[in-house]
Amino acid sequence: MAKSTITFEDINVTVTVPAGTRIIEVSEKVGSAITYGCREGDCGTCLMKVTEGWNHLSEPSVLEDKILRENMAGKHNRLACQAQVLGGTISVKPV
Numbered sequence: 613m614a615k616s617t618i619t620f621e622d623i624n625v626t627v628t629v630p631a632g633t634r635i636i637e638v639s640e641k642v643g644s645a646i647t648y649g650c651r652e653g654d655c656g657t658c659l660m661k662v663t664e665g666w667n668h669l670s671e672p673s674v675l676e677d678k679i680l681r682e683n684m685a686g687k688h689n690r691l692a693c694q695a696q697v698l699g700g701t702i703s704v705k706p707v
């Protein structure tokens with residue numbers, strides 16, 4: 613199975629996870645400041661900035677797109693509870 617390497621820049625921790633993992637599943641465990649509220653793509657708490665590997669994440673759903681727009685998120689912002697890693701190297705940090 614494909615693996616992804618995720619770096620949480622705020623705490624300088626890098627972890628390797630299987631493809632299909634959602635970022636929020638790891639960020640809480642390692643102690644990153646990317647935290648969650650609803651975990652359903654509805655509250656915007658888990659908003660993060662993807663600084664590297666943007667194209668190694670699943671496409672935003674219609675719901676995620678809506679929340680990103682409502683939060684006036686930048687082009688490289690995603691919801692950690694929705695973004696699934698697909699492989700490759702990814703770096704993220706809290707917004």
Ligand code: FES
Pocket residue numbers: 647648649650651652653654655656657658659679691692693694
């Ligand atoms: S935790 Fe609510 S949108 Fe991600």
